[in-house]
Amino acid sequence: MFKRKVALGKFLFDYLHKEGINDAFGIPGDFVLPAFRHLEKSKINVITMTHEPSVGFAADAYARINGLGMAIVTYCVGGLNMLNAVACAYAEKSPVIVISGGPSPLDRQKDPMVHHKVRDFDSQKRIYEEVTCASTILLDPETAAAEIMRVVEEVKRQKRPGYIEIPFDLVDHEIILPKNSAAPISEQISDPEILEACLKQIAKKINNAKQPVIVAGIELQRYGLTDLASKLAGEYNIPIAATLLAKSVIKETNPLYIGVYSGVFSEPKCKEYIDSSDCVILLGAFISDVLLGFHTDKIDRKKAIILSTDKIQVGLQSYEDIEFKDILQGMVESKIKPRKDFKNPNPTKLYNILEQSEKKSPLNVESLFEILSTHLIEGSTVVCDTGDALIGAIGLRTDMRSHFLSDAYYLSMGFAAPACIGAMVANPDSKTFAIIGDGAFQMTGTELSTAAKYKLAPIVIIINNDGYGTQRHIVDGDFNNIHMWNYTKLCEMLNYGKAVRAHTKGDFDKALIEAVDYEELYLIEAIVPRDDCSKSLRRMGEALHKLRNPG
Numbered sequence: 266m267f268k269r270k271v272a273l274g275k276f277l278f279d280y281l282h283k284e285g286i287n288d289a290f291g292i293p294g295d296f297v298l299p300a301f302r303h304l305e306k307s308k309i310n311v312i313t314m315t316h317e318p319s320v321g322f323a324a325d326a327y328a329r330i331n332g333l334g335m336a337i338v339t340y341c342v343g344g345l346n347m348l349n350a351v352a353c354a355y356a357e358k359s360p361v362i363v364i365s366g367g368p369s370p371l372d373r374q375k376d377p378m379v380h381h382k383v384r385d386f387d388s389q390k391r392i393y394e395e396v397t398c399a400s401t402i403l404l405d406p407e408t409a410a411a412e413i414m415r416v417v418e419e420v421k422r423q424k425r426p427g428y429i430e431i432p433f434d435l436v437d438h439e440i441i442l443p444k445n446s447a448a449p450i451s452e453q454i455s456d457p458e459i460l461e462a463c464l465k466q467i468a469k470k471i472n473n474a475k476q477p478v479i480v481a482g483i484e485l486q487r488y489g490l491t492d493l494a495s496k497l498a499g500e501y502n503i504p505i506a507a508t509l510l511a512k513s514v515i516k517e518t519n520p521l522y523i524g525v526y527s528g529v530f531s532e533p534k535c536k537e538y539i540d541s542s543d544c545v546i547l548l549g550a551f552i553s554d555v556l557l558g559f560h561t562d563k564i565d566r567k568k569a570i571i572l573s574t575d576k577i578q579v580g581l582q583s584y585e586d587i588e589f590k591d592i593l594q595g596m597v598e599s600k601i602k603p604r605k606d607f608k609n610p611n612p613t614k615l616y617n618i619l620e621q622s623e624k625k626s627p628l629n630v631e632s633l634f635e636i637l638s639t640h641l642i643e644g645s646t647v648v649c650d651t652g653d654a655l656i657g658a659i660g661l662r663t664d665m666r667s668h669f670l671s672d673a674y675y676l677s678m679g680f681a682a683p684a685c686i687g688a689m690v691a692n693p694d695s696k697t698f699a700i701i702g703d704g705a706f707q708m709t710g711t712e713l714s715t716a717a718k719y720k721l722a723p724i725v726i727i728i729n730n731d732g733y734g735t736q737r738h739i740v741d742g743d744f745n746n747i748h749m750w751n752y753t754k755l756c757e758m759l760n761y762g763k764a765v766r767a768h769t770k771g772d773f774d775k776a777l778i779e780a781v782d783y784e785e786l787y788l789i790e791a792i793v794p795r796d797d798c799s800k801s802l803r804r805m806g807e808a809l810h811k812l813r814n815p816g
Contacts, residue, residue: 269441269442270439270440270441270442271439271440271442272303272436272437272438272439272440273403273406273409273431273435273436273437273438273439273440274299274300274302274303274304274431274436274437275303275306275307276409276410276413276440276442277300277303277364277413277429277431278303278304278307278308278309279307279308280410280413280414280417281309281333281335281362281417282307282308282309284333284417284421285331285332285333286309286331286333286334286335286362287308287309287310287331288309288310288311288312288327288331288335288690288691289304289309289310289311289312289324289335289336289337289364290312290314290320290323290324290327290334290335290336290337290686290687290690291304291311291312291313291314291320291336291337291338291364292313292314292315292316292317292320292338292339292343293313293339294338294339294340294342294343294366295339295366295433296339296340296365296366296367296368296381296433297337297338297339297340297343297364297365297366297431297433298366298433299366299433299434299436299437300337300364300366300431300433300436301337302436303436304337309335310690312686312690312715312719313715313718314683314686314712314715315711315712315714315715316346316709316711316712317338317343317344317346317347317350318346318347318349318350318679318683318709319350319682319683319686319709319712319715320336320337320338320347320350320683321336321347321348321349321350321351321353321354321361321683322350322353322679322680322683322684322687322709323336323683323684323686323687323690323712323715324336324350324354324361324687325350325351325353325354325357325359325361325684325687326648326670326683326684326685326686326687326688326691327687327688327690327691328354328359328360328361328687329359329486329670330670330687330688330691330692331691332360333360333361333362333420333421334359334360334361334362334687335361335362335363335364336350336351336361336362336363336364337363337364337365338363338364338365338366339365339366339381340365340366340367340368340381340382340389340430341381341382341383341388341389342381343365344363344365344389344393345383345389345392347363348392348393348396349677350677351363351393351396351397351426352395352396352675353672353675353677353680354396354425354426355396355397355398355425355426356674356675357483357510357551357672357673357674357675358423358424358425358483358484358487359424359425359426359487360420360421360423360424360425360426360427360487361420361426361427362416362417362420362426362427362429363393363397363426363427363428363429364429364431365389365428365429365430365431366430366431366432366433367386367389367402367430367431367432367433368382368386368432368433369432369433369434369435370404370432370434370435371434372386373386373404387402389430390402390428390430393428394428396426397425397426397427397428398419398420398423398425398426398427399415399416399419399420399423399427399428400416400427400428400429400430401413401415401416401428401429401430402430402432403429403430403431403432403435404432404435406435406438406439406440406441407440407441409435409440410440410441410442410443411443412429413429414443416428416429424484424487424488453588454588455586455587455588455591455592456585456586456587459584459585459586459587460587460591460592460595462584463577463579463584463587463592464592464595464596464599466579466580466582467570467579467592467596467599467601468596468599468600468601470544470568470570470579470580471501471503471544471546471570471601471602472601472602473544474542474543474544474568475543476538476541476542476543476544477503477542477543477544477545477546477604478503478504478505478506478523478538478539478542478544478545478546479494479497479498479503479504479505479506479546479548480505480506480507480508480526480539480545480546480547480548480550481494481505481506481507481508481511481514481515481548481549481550482507482508482510482511482514482547482548482549482550482551482573483508483510483511483514483549483550483551483674484548484549484550484573484574484589485511485514485515485548485549486511486514487549488549488574488589488590490548490549490589490590490593491514491515493590493593493594493597494515494548494549494593495515495516495519496597497548497593497596497597498515498519498521499521500597500601500603501601501602501603501604502521502603502604502605502606502607503521503546503604503607504521504522504523504538504607504609505519505521505522505523506522506523506524506525506526506535506538506539507522507524507525507526508525508526508527508550508551508673509525509527509655509659509671509673510551510671510673510674511549511550512525512659512669512671512673513647513663513668513669517613517662517663518613518662520609520612521607521609522609522613523535523538523539523609523610523611524611524659524660525659525660526539527659529804530656530659530801530802530804531659531801532611532659532660532801534610534611535610535611537610538610538611539564540564542568543568544568544569544570545564545565545568545569545570546569546570546572547569547570547571547572547573548572548573548593549572549573549574549589550571550573551674552571553674566580566581567580567581568580572589572592572593573589574589577589577592613662614660616635616636616638616639617639618639619636619770619771619774623770623771624769624770624771624774625769625770625771626769626770626771627768627769627770627794628767628768628769628770628772628773628791628792628793629793629794629797630653630657630728630730630793630797630798630799630802631657631799631800632770632773633657633726633728633773633791633793634657634658634660634661634799636770636773636774636777637661637698637700637726637777638660638661638662640774640777640778640780640781641661641663641698642696642781644668644694644695644696645663645668645695645696645697645698646663646668646669646670646685646688646689646692646695646696646697646698647661647663647668647669647670647697647698647700648670648671648680648681648684648685648688648697648698648699648700649669649670649671649681649699649700649701650671650678650679650680650681650682650699650700650701650702650705650706651671651672651676651677651678651680651702651705651735652678652702652704652705652728652733652734652735652802653702653728653730653734653735653798653799653802654681654700654701654702654705654726654728655671655673655700656735656799656801656802657700657728657798657799657801657802658671658700659799659801668695670684670688672684678702678704678705678708679705679708679709680705680709681699681700681701681705682699682701682705682706682709682710682712682713682725683709683712683715684699685697685699685716685723685725686712686715686716686719686721686723689716689721689722689723690719690721696722696724696781697723697724698723698724698726699723699724699725699726700726700728701725701726701727701728702727702728702730702733702734702735703727703728703729703730703731703732703747703750703752704732704733704734704747706727706752707747707748707750710725710727710755711755713725713755713759713762713786713788714759716761716762716786717759717760717761717762717786720785721786722762722783722784722785722786722787723786723787724777724780724781724783724787724789725786725787725788725789726789726791727752727788727789727790727791728791728793729752729790729791729792729793730793730794730795730796730797730798731746731747731749731795732745732746732747732795733745733746733747734795734796734797734798734802735798735802737796752764752766752788752790753765753766753788753790755788756786756788759786761785761786762783762785762786762787762788763783763785763786763787763788764787764788764789764790765788765789765790766789766790766792767789767790767791767792768792773789773791776789777789
């Protein structure tokens with residue numbers, strides 16, 4: 266596919282395009298400008314943003330939908346500014362390729378005080394090694410192509426970010442390509458005897474259980490295994506829930522779907538069903554404090570089956586040398602007895618359209634999500650920021666897989682505004698709703714300038730409760746207050762879109778009716794009482810309050 270000799274920059278972007286990246290997110294800077302020149306000439310579309318953290322979050326969201334994403338920034342001042350967003354992608358297994366410009370090999374020999382350098386020339390690479398699964402600095406043209414492929418293949422294998430730094434003066438340098446320019450990912454093979462023994466133990470445990478239940482985790486989506494998980498549930502009539510991070514990985518209109526499980530702030534009927542289960546089957550789930558509701562779960566590890574890329578455990582017995590995909594495929598083909606009857610304790614709740622008598626009632630968080638649920642059109646994407654924008658959305662059900670995005674494990678505020686841009690670029694046919702608290706919006710909300718630049722049309726809902734509402738339910742204090750913005754002036758500042766303020770249920774309902782057909786940015790400032798929150802967040806706040814305030 267490639268010529269035997271080609272400029273390093275051309276090879277890099279041709280290779281990434283071949284691997285499935287059609288769009289890149291970045292900010293130019295002097296060390297990366299030569300790379301940007303090649304990127305602009307490539308088949309990859311370039312989305313230039315306003316702030317490096319937003320670049321990282323947008324590339325992360327794009328990667329979650331597309332399977333691979335790319336962020337491109339300059340040396341240190343760009344790369345280090347983006348570090349938190351890349352850390353989020355690493356923590357939540359999102360495959361983002363980070364491209365950074367860098368100083369020349371000649372500069373490295375002389376060791377001058379080059380602008381942007383921190384401690385030494387390798388400072389940025391060493392820091393990125395903490396938040397990437399593979400990294401390289403392309404100092405040697407003879408090995409550059411092989412190094413690029415090595416990093417990309419490792420990113421695809423581990424579903425975590427990778428780091429590639431290109432000296433600015435080597436971008437145009439011609440490199441010699443290896444004979445095989447498309448090195449495949451080496452397939453890991455399960456030990457057949459151990460796999461067989463494990464499958465027998467799993468079948469026995471499920472067959473002996475009275476109330477088995479599956480909890481679907483994010484690795485199902487990252488590794489393309491959602492069909493296997495759905496087939497497993499359907500084949501044996503086993504109900505299935507999702508973790509908060511994996512919400513919508515399983516189609517939420519599936520009759521076996523019982524909701525989101527996260528300990529104390531789960532949907533109550535879902536929590537009750539799973540807590541009383543005698544066989545919880547965790548598939549590709551992060552066993553984190555968020556999944557466990559900050560240790561308010563009642564999952565008995567002796568009765569659980571934990572299957573992921575990192576761990577295969579049946580009860581208290583662990584198994585090595587088994588691949589996650591193989592164990593799922595084996596379970597579908599195992600001698601597991603189908604459940605005879607299952608009555609869903611938490612079926613999809615259909616909310617009624619607002620009655621005329623309700624329209625003048627003040628808006629609150631619970632009613633906000635109830636009203637929103639009646640306006641999610643088919644194929645909608647929902648992107649939620651940390652806080653009640655996320656916790657309150659637990660009960661929202663989308664009708665398509667992987668159309669609910671959040672950083673529900675890493676929990677970094679400021680995710681949703683730039684992430685919705687990445688989501689819209691990855692899936693332009695989906696109407697995208699971004700739900701953001703006012704505190705989180707003040708961190709990255711001005712990135713909607715990029716939506717204006719590229720004529721994107723998100724519906725952005727700012728939940729205005731006058732500050733860091735989530736923290737107030739854990740430890741309150743003046744430090745949770747923020748300066749009030751006039752959010753409805755943002756579109757005027759951007760010369761793009763429309764903004765409205767909603768005080769009542771009727772205001773919010775009317776705004777959403779207009780927003781779904783609006784062809785530009787539509788921003789809704791939803792005013793809710795200062796101390797109001799969803800029931801799930803209140804339960805979470807009480808649990809965290811006990812942890813943060815012992816005694």
